[in-house]
Amino acid sequence: MLAVALVAASCRGEAPPGYRPSHPDARHLDISRVRFDDGDTFLLDGKPVRILGIDTPEVRDPDVGILEDQPYGVAAAETTRALMTRARLLEWAPDGRDIYGRRLAHVLIDGKLLAIALIERRLAYENVSYYGDNGYPDFARQILDASMRVKKPPFEAPYKWRQRHQQKVEE
Numbered sequence: 001m002l003a004v005a006l007v008a009a010s011c012r013g014e015a016p017p018g019y020r021p022s023h024p025d026a027r028h029l030d031i032s033r034v035r036f037d038d039g040d041t042f043l044l045d046g047k048p049v050r051i052l053g054i055d056t057p058e059v060r061d062p063d064v065g066i067l068e069d070q071p072y073g074v075a076a077a078e079t080t081r082a083l084m085t086r087a088r089l090l091e092w093a094p095d096g097r098d099i100y101g102r103r104l105a106h107v108l109i110d111g112k113l114l115a116i117a118l119i120e121r122r123l124a125y126e127n128v129s130y131y132g133d134n135g136y137p138d139f140a141r142q143i144l145d146a147s148m149r150v151k152k153p154p155f156e157a158p159y160k161w162r163q164r165h166q167q168k169v170e171e
Helices: 002-012 073-086 114-120 137-149 158-165
Strands: 034-038 041-044 047-051 090-097 103-109
Touching: 034 073, 073 103, 073 114, 103 114, 114 137
Parallel strands: 047 103
Antiparallel strands: 034 041, 041 047, 090 103
């Protein structure tokens, strides 16, 4: 009965009855408002949200000069979509914007960081060691710990791949 109530509430875009955030800064995220982009970015009400703590391989996006898929890019994007859409409870903890104007946020699936799920599947590199904790030291430590206990992903770091493959886009 509880599962039916949770699904029904989620479909209406409301937090489930009795919802308690899994983290003090977490908020319920209505999956019906989400459209998927790639492994570390999605659109919320048409506006981009960049998932904190990770960098996933690129998928083709001519608008930003990515004219081909990076190996494992489609797999990372499909895994992000599957994990988020199958979550019983989807949450996010927003934190500012990046230099491209994208909202930055940690995403939690059933109380666990999506970033860690992608690292454990070897579909993401951590980028906490470069960008810092973004005000979430507990999340940053979890991401770094996951990265240290899992083998390196089987693809080139996305920032290196972009340096060689991304083309300048005329404005």
